[in-house]
Amino acid sequence: MPATSQHPETVNVLPLTRAELAQACELVRLAFATFIEAAEPGEFWNDRDYVHNRWNAPHSNWLKAEIDGRMVGVLCVSRWGSHAVVGPVAVHPQFWDRAIAKSLMTGCIEQLDAWGVSHAGLMTFPDSAKHIGLYQRFGFWPRSLIAILQHPVSAESGPTGVLKYGAPGSDAQALKNACAAITHAIAPGLDVTGEMDAVREQKLGTTLILVDEAAQPHAFAICHFGPHSEAGAGVFYVKFAAVASGPRAPSVFATLIAACNAAAVQASQETLTVGVNTARDGAYRWLIDEGFRTDILGISMHRGGAGYDHAQAWILDDWR
Structure with a gap:
C-alpha cells in the first residue's frame, strides 16, 4: 500500500552490489518495456546487457533505491573525464509517481559534484513532460534531439x-x-x-x-x-x-x-x-x-x- 502524506515511505539510496546485478537487469528491462508498451515485456532487451558491464567498469557508479529493503529503482552515472553521462534511470512500474527517481537523482547529483565534472548529460523521452520536468529540477535542460540510427x-x-x-x-x-x-x-x-x-x-x-x-x-x-x-x-x-x-x-x-x-x-x-x-x-x-x-x-x-x-x-x- 502506498504511504500516505501522514506516513511517508522512506526511500534509501545506496550503492548497487554485485549480488543485485541480475535483479537490477530485470528492473531496467521491465521499466522500459512497460513505458514503451512493449508487446512482450518478458522478452524485451533479453539480447543485451546495460547493467553488468557498466557496473564492472571503474568509471561508472550505480545507485539503487530501496523501500523496506526492496529494490524499487536503479541509476547509473558514467564519468568521461570532466564530462559525465547519466543513465539508465529506471523505477519499478509498481512504484512510479512516488518520487523514487527524485531520490535517485539526488544521489546522482551528489556523485557528479564529488567528481567535480564540468558537464553532465542524459537522454530521455522527448514526448514525456514528466521526465523532462524531473530532470530540469536537477539542473538538466533540454536541447537537441539524439538519433539512434x-x-x-x-x-x-x-x-x-x-x-x-x-x-x-x-x-x-x-x-x-x-x-x-x-x-x-x-x-x-x-x-x-x-x-x-x-x-x-x-x-x-x-x-x-x-x-x-x-x-x-x-x-x-x-x-x-x-x-x-x-x-x-x-x-x-x-x-x-x-x-x-x-x-x-x-x-x-x-x-x-x-x-x-x-x-x-x-x-x-x-x-x-x-x-x-x-x-x-x-x-x-x-x-x-x-x-x-x-x-x-x-x-x-x-x-x-x-x-x-x-x-x-x-x-x-x-x-x-
Missing part, C-alpha cells in the same frame, strides 16, 4: 590503416593517450578511455583506431557486439566514436564508418547502429545522406552547458 551491414571491403586497441604488439597506453587527445581537442576534459578498457577487459567488442599518413591516430570507434554487450542480437553497435577536428574530418569520418562496417562483417553482424546528437550537424547529415535510418529519437538534457554538441564535433555516442 541503423544501417544494414554491407560486404564492402574496409579501409587500410586500422588498428585495434589491445591487439598483440600494440602500445595500449600510447593509443589511449592519442584517443584522449582527440576528444580533449574537441571538448576539454572529455576522456572515454575507460570505455575502451571496459570493452577490451570484458570482451564486449573492439575499439578501432584510424591512423594518418604519419601513423598517428586521428579517429577511433568504441564498438560493442555479442550477447554480453549493449549491442543486441546481430548488431554492431558504436557506443562512442570521434574524429580529430579539421578540414579532413568529413572524409575521415566516412573512412571510420567504413572500418566499422568491415569489422561488423568480420564479426558476422547484420546491422550497424550508431547514436548522434542532431546538433552535430555534419555527422548527422552525413549519416542520413548515406542511408542510415532513425530507429529511436531521444532528447538530450544538459547540466553545465551544451558539452560537445555543436556542428564541428564529428562524434558519435549513445546516452541510453
Whole structure:
C-alpha cells in the first residue's frame, strides 16, 4: 500500500552490489518495456546487457533505491573525464509517481559534484513532460534531439590503416593517450578511455583506431557486439566514436564508418547502429545522406552547458 502524506515511505539510496546485478537487469528491462508498451515485456532487451558491464567498469557508479529493503529503482552515472553521462534511470512500474527517481537523482547529483565534472548529460523521452520536468529540477535542460540510427551491414571491403586497441604488439597506453587527445581537442576534459578498457577487459567488442599518413591516430570507434554487450542480437553497435577536428574530418569520418562496417562483417553482424546528437550537424547529415535510418529519437538534457554538441564535433555516442 502506498504511504500516505501522514506516513511517508522512506526511500534509501545506496550503492548497487554485485549480488543485485541480475535483479537490477530485470528492473531496467521491465521499466522500459512497460513505458514503451512493449508487446512482450518478458522478452524485451533479453539480447543485451546495460547493467553488468557498466557496473564492472571503474568509471561508472550505480545507485539503487530501496523501500523496506526492496529494490524499487536503479541509476547509473558514467564519468568521461570532466564530462559525465547519466543513465539508465529506471523505477519499478509498481512504484512510479512516488518520487523514487527524485531520490535517485539526488544521489546522482551528489556523485557528479564529488567528481567535480564540468558537464553532465542524459537522454530521455522527448514526448514525456514528466521526465523532462524531473530532470530540469536537477539542473538538466533540454536541447537537441539524439538519433539512434541503423544501417544494414554491407560486404564492402574496409579501409587500410586500422588498428585495434589491445591487439598483440600494440602500445595500449600510447593509443589511449592519442584517443584522449582527440576528444580533449574537441571538448576539454572529455576522456572515454575507460570505455575502451571496459570493452577490451570484458570482451564486449573492439575499439578501432584510424591512423594518418604519419601513423598517428586521428579517429577511433568504441564498438560493442555479442550477447554480453549493449549491442543486441546481430548488431554492431558504436557506443562512442570521434574524429580529430579539421578540414579532413568529413572524409575521415566516412573512412571510420567504413572500418566499422568491415569489422561488423568480420564479426558476422547484420546491422550497424550508431547514436548522434542532431546538433552535430555534419555527422548527422552525413549519416542520413548515406542511408542510415532513425530507429529511436531521444532528447538530450544538459547540466553545465551544451558539452560537445555543436556542428564541428564529428562524434558519435549513445546516452541510453
